[in-house]
Amino acid sequence: MKTFLALLSIAAFTAVVGAVLVMLGVEQHHTNPVWAIGTAIVFLVTLLIDVWMFFAIAGEEAYQWEK
Numbered sequence: 001m002k003t004f005l006a007l008l009s010i011a012a013f014t015a016v017v018g019a020v021l022v023m024l025g026v027e028q029h030h031t032n033p034v035w036a037i038g039t040a041i042v043f044l045v046t047l048l049i050d051v052w053m054f055f056a057i058a059g060e061e062a063y064q065w066e067k
Contacts, residue, residue, distance in 0.1 A: 001061075002059060006053065006057035006058040006062070009057055021042065
């Protein structure tokens with residue numbers, strides 16, 4: 001159950017980050033190198049936070065097989 005909650009939390013967080021990026025108009029500035037680097041950094045930080053959230057919420061349950 002913790003794994004499902006972790007995945008749900010990750011999906012919600014990623015959706016919020018995506019919505020903020022769309023509101024900022026990132027898709028309109030993809031040819032600008034500064035925007036491209038900034039967007040790439042945001043994607044990497046989001047990925048790192050997603051992984052951290054998964055293991056922080058799921059804990060040891062993420063390593064256990066279903067019985």
